[in-house]
Amino acid sequence: xxxxxxxxxxxxxxxxxxxxxxxxxxxxxxxxxxxxxxxxxxxxxxxxxxxxxxxxxxxxxxxxxxxxxxxxxxxxxxxxxxxxxxxxxxxxxxxxxxxxxxxxxxxxxxxxxxxxxxxxxxxxxxxxxxxxxxxxxxxxxxxxxxxxxxxxxxxxxxxxxxxxxxxxxxxxxxxxxxxxxxxxxxxxxxxxxxxxxxxxxxxxxxxxxxxxxxxxxxxxxxxxxxxxxxxxxxxxxxxxxxxxxxxxxxxxxxxxxxxxxxxxxxxxxxxxxxxxxxxxxxxxxxxxxxxxxxxxxxxxxxxxxxxxxxxxxxxxxxxxxxxxxxxxxxxxxxxxxxxxxxxxxxxxxxxxxxxxxxxxxxxxxxxxxxxxxxxxxxxxxxxxxxxxxxxxxxxxxxxxxxxxxxxxxx
Amino acid sequence: xxxxxxxxxxxxxxxxxxxxxxxxxxxxxxxxxxxxxxxxxxxxxxxxxxxxxxxxxxxxxxxxxxxxxxxxxxxxxxxxxxxxxxxxxxxxxxxxxxxxxxxxxxxxxxxxxxxxxxxxxxxxxxxxxxxxxxxxxxxxxxxxxxxxxxxxxxxxxxxxxxxxxxxxxxxxxxxxxxxxxxxxxxxxxxxxxxxxxxxxxxxxxxxxxxxxxxxxxxxxxxxxxxxxxxxxxxxxxxxxxxxxxxxxxxxxxxxxxxxxxxxxxxxxxx
Numbered sequence: 001x002x003x004x005x006x007x008x009x010x011x012x013x014x015x016x017x018x019x020x021x022x023x024x025x026x027x028x029x030x031x032x033x034x035x036x037x038x039x040x041x042x043x044x045x046x047x048x049x050x051x052x053x054x055x056x057x058x059x060x061x062x063x064x065x066x067x068x069x070x071x072x073x074x075x076x077x078x079x080x081x082x083x084x085x086x087x088x089x090x091x092x093x094x095x096x097x098x099x100x101x102x103x104x105x106x107x108x109x110x111x112x113x114x115x116x117x118x119x120x121x122x123x124x125x126x127x128x129x130x131x132x133x134x135x136x137x138x139x140x141x142x143x144x145x146x147x148x149x150x151x152x153x154x155x156x157x158x159x160x161x162x163x164x165x166x167x168x169x170x171x172x173x174x175x176x177x178x179x180x181x182x183x184x185x186x187x188x189x190x191x192x193x194x195x196x197x198x199x200x201x202x203x204x205x206x207x208x209x210x211x212x213x214x215x216x217x218x219x220x221x222x223x224x225x226x227x228x229x230x231x232x233x234x235x236x237x238x239x240x241x242x243x244x245x246x247x248x249x250x251x252x253x254x255x256x257x258x259x260x261x262x263x264x265x266x267x268x269x270x271x272x273x274x275x276x277x278x279x280x281x282x283x284x285x286x287x288x289x290x291x292x293x294x295x296x297x298x299x300x301x302x303x304x305x306x307x308x309x310x311x312x313x314x315x316x317x318x319x320x321x322x323x324x325x326x327x328x329x330x331x332x333x334x335x336x337x338x339x340x341x342x343x344x345x346x347x348x349x350x351x352x353x354x355x356x357x358x359x360x361x362x363x364x365x366x367x368x369x370x371x372x373x374x375x376x377x378x379x380x381x382x383x384x385x386x387x388x389x390x391x392x393x394x395x396x397x398x399x400x401x402x403x404x405x406x407x408x409x410x
Numbered sequence: 411x412x413x414x415x416x417x418x419x420x421x422x423x424x425x426x427x428x429x430x431x432x433x434x435x436x437x438x439x440x441x442x443x444x445x446x447x448x449x450x451x452x453x454x455x456x457x458x459x460x461x462x463x464x465x466x467x468x469x470x471x472x473x474x475x476x477x478x479x480x481x482x483x484x485x486x487x488x489x490x491x492x493x494x495x496x497x498x499x500x501x502x503x504x505x506x507x508x509x510x511x512x513x514x515x516x517x518x519x520x521x522x523x524x525x526x527x528x529x530x531x532x533x534x535x536x537x538x539x540x541x542x543x544x545x546x547x548x549x550x551x552x553x554x555x556x557x558x559x560x561x562x563x564x565x566x567x568x569x570x571x572x573x574x575x576x577x578x579x580x581x582x583x584x585x586x587x588x589x590x591x592x593x594x595x596x597x598x599x600x601x602x603x604x605x606x607x608x609x610x611x612x613x614x615x616x617x618x619x620x621x622x623x624x625x626x627x628x629x630x631x632x633x634x635x636x637x638x639x640x641x642x643x644x645x646x647x648x649x650x651x652x653x654x655x656x657x658x659x660x661x662x663x664x665x666x667x668x669x670x671x672x673x674x675x676x677x678x679x680x
Contacts, residue, residue, distance in 0.1 A: 195660055271679075288673075291667075291676075299665075325680045326680060
């Protein structure tokens with residue numbers, strides 16, 4: 001079987017020739033899924049050259065349609081010969097068939113050239129809204145910690161947060177379980193402080209609101225004002241975390257903003273706690289090699305082609321005004337960041353101006369998260385892993401609208 | 411049982427090629443247990459086996475096999491107690507001699523030799539019976555030179571020879587690595603059968619995670635001359651290939667966490 005494709009307006013026209021049978025179904029599925037991954041959500045299959053279609057082939061098309069529908073796309077099979085038509089009609093899949101190309105398809109190839117701009121597309125949601133930030137728990141590495149210092153936080157459905165804590169349980173705060181977490185629209189993912197354990201999660205469903213005992217928390221409440229979409233264009237193949245954060249500050253026209261990124265990963269760079277800092281009773285200096293008992297560093301760029309959900313806070317301040325619990329970017333002058341990322345198995349996302357709660361829920365409701373990282377910018381000469389970067393996705397953001405004197409910095 | 415204490419070995423000490431192959435390995439292997447040794451390339455697994463077999467003298471540390479201190483025993487003396495199967499199917503047998511002659515020698519390991527006929531009719535029958543258990547049809551070829559057999563057949567025979575006189579310890583050094591996948595699976599199955607039937611105490615170096623999970627009752631993982639993981643009892647029963655791969659990744663990740671990373675995290679962990 002041979003497949004070739006052509007971009008025609010919003011459609012991708014895939015021309016097939018040969019047999020779509022058990023021997024080729026897997027190859028067909030893989031190449032079509034790759035098109036969807038690259039943002040082609042409206043697929044036309046030109047079946048003029050398709051000689052044979054078996055049930056294995058039909059099954060691969062059913063899977064394809066499922067994927068396309070999940071991102072609000074479309075699929076049609078055009079110009080099929082009589083044999084293929086008959087097979088599909090008799091098996092009850094006649095609905096896929098169409099004799100002609102859709103009316104709105106353009107005659108000529110298009111969208112093949114380099115798109116203008118920086119690869120970002122900005123949609124305004126509601127410019128009058130923003131987020132209020134609070135820092136209810138202020139532990140800093142590696143201060144000593146007392147059990148009573150943990151603060152219990154209930155995440156509302158408009159809560160966005162990151163920090164270090166443990167899920168609330170029947171007994172008092174469990175200081176042996178303090179690990180990184182992030183909360184997006186109330187849904188909370190928590191990394192237990194163990195090297196081998198997968199993250200756990202608490203979903204804000206119906207009446208239930210996730211609760212955490214936090215020793216450190218940056219907690220925002222409110223609504224997002226913008227959504228940015230980004231995708232590779234021309235020679236631009238990926239988007240660094242710092243670059244997205246800069247864009248967020250520009251778009252929200254603020255010096256302090258929060259953002260949620262949901263995107264396909266190019267590579268994540270970060271670390272996570274593997275020994276609960278809740279068990280530090282005396283001030284401890286994290287020096288090598290002792291630090292290796294407390295933190296796990298990724299060592300290489302991780303989780304390419306999976307999906308990241310990031311919550312972060314970005315600030316632009318002069319160097320002498322370091323905001324609490326934020327670290328300075330080495331790459332972008334005057335940029336301060338603190339962000340946590342959780343990783344989900346890849347699923348395609350809808351195009352355009354999408355809703356944060358729906359888009360992220362699809363992931364929370366799917367396969368469980370694979371990892372959770374405190375993101376780090378690694379600019380070591382020669383061996384540095386760089387910063388985390390993403391290929392395509394969405395970034396919701398909003399300015400933080402606390403009054404200047406109302407900011408929780410110390 | 412085998413007791414290894416603080417075993418160290420450095421090859422080419424004091425030169426640019428210095429390799430600290432064993433850095434104080436301490437290990438106790440119970441009687442009748444079958445232990446797999448896995449690890450990255452150059453982690454010291456084969457060195458550990460060779461040290462036990464006596465291929466070289468250890469720099470420091472001690473080894474005790476069933477109550478006898480064997481640390482200073484030469485290799486040939488240890489061979490009375492220890493059976494070995496090597497990675498190379500051509501090692502461990504004498505290519506020019508027949509199957510029967512090779513086995514005949516294995517049957518008299520450690521005994522005095524005389525000029526009488528070695529392969530009597532009775533011995534031949536015994537050999538034939540045991541070779542039959544390999545289910546490779548080799549019992550009809552007892553007079554063929556062993557060099558005419560395939561690698562898999564030779565490896566199966568080596569295994570049989572190494573265990574003919576029940577050794578106190580059986581050492582398998584990647585003994586299926588040079589075989590094609592199907593033969594490797596057969597030799598692995600044979601290994602399990604013989605070890606279970608004869609209730610042998612065995613150590614096996616392997617690169618196959620699947621083999622490490624399937625065959626033995628204990629897995630130790632080595633890295634840079636140290637034992638970094640020890641799966642036994644319940645933990646071994648629960649261990650899957652994915653767990654072992656995760657353990658490998660963890661070990662490698664730890665290697666990448668150097669002082670420059672610690673410095674980086676000190677600045678950025680806020």
